Amino acid sequence: MSERLQPGDTAPAFTLPDADGKPVSLADYAGRKVIVYFYPAALTPGCTKQACDFTDNLDLLAQHGYDVVGISPDKPEKLAKFRDKEHLKVTLLGDPEKEILQSYGAFGEKKMYGKTVTGVIRSTVIVDEQGKVERALYNVRATGHVAKIIKDLGL
Template sequence: MSERLQPGDPAPAFTLPDADGNEISLADHKGRKVIVYFYPAALTPGCTKQACDFTDNLDALTAAGYDVIGVSPDKPEKLAKFREKENLKVTLVGDPDKQVLEAYGAFGEKKLYGKVVTGVIRSTVVVDEEGKVEHAFYNVKATGHVAKIIRDLGI
């Protein structure tokens, strides 16, 4: 089971391919706050709802100084389909080997329909301008989560 991050922890550095195959690094966002959210799979109902919620609120989040990066184990080609189909504006990156998911505590045992399975734990980590964890939310719901983050961050 991967270790969950706590506020004040340094956010694990990462460089992952986006939907177009370009390398996206957390370091590229130094000086801005970043909402890194982890979701199980592109083109699934819950993940679509969550990605659309982030897209719908992206202007408000950006205006408040936040960038948004969605991380899933999907390959760039699937992320591109997801982005096009749902008209997503958030940056989506793929982590097929799950190293970043594990580093952020977003991969491990979870309950799914009453059974314990190993997989992506829907999570959101807010990273401050200095690259430290400001908030870490685990086992979040796909629906209503973005509104809760906006409330919690006072946006």
């Protein structure tokens, strides 16, 4: 079971390929706040809803200094298909090795349809301008999650 992050922790550094295969690092966002969300799989109903909600609210979040990055175990080719099909504007990164998912506490045992399985735990970590964890939310719901973040942040 991965350790869950707590407010005040230093967010684990990462460099992962985006939908076009270009490397994107957490360090690229230094001096800005970034919402890093982890989702199980591109092109699935819940993950599509969540990604579309983030895309729909991207301007509002950007006005308040937040960038949004979605991370899943998908390969760049699948992320590109997801982005293009759903007209997503959020940065999507692939972590097929699941190392970053684990370092953020977003991979491990979870309950699914009453069974315990190992997989991606839908999570959101908000990282401040100094690279510290501001909030860490685990086992979030795909639907309504973005609205809750916006409300919780007072935007």
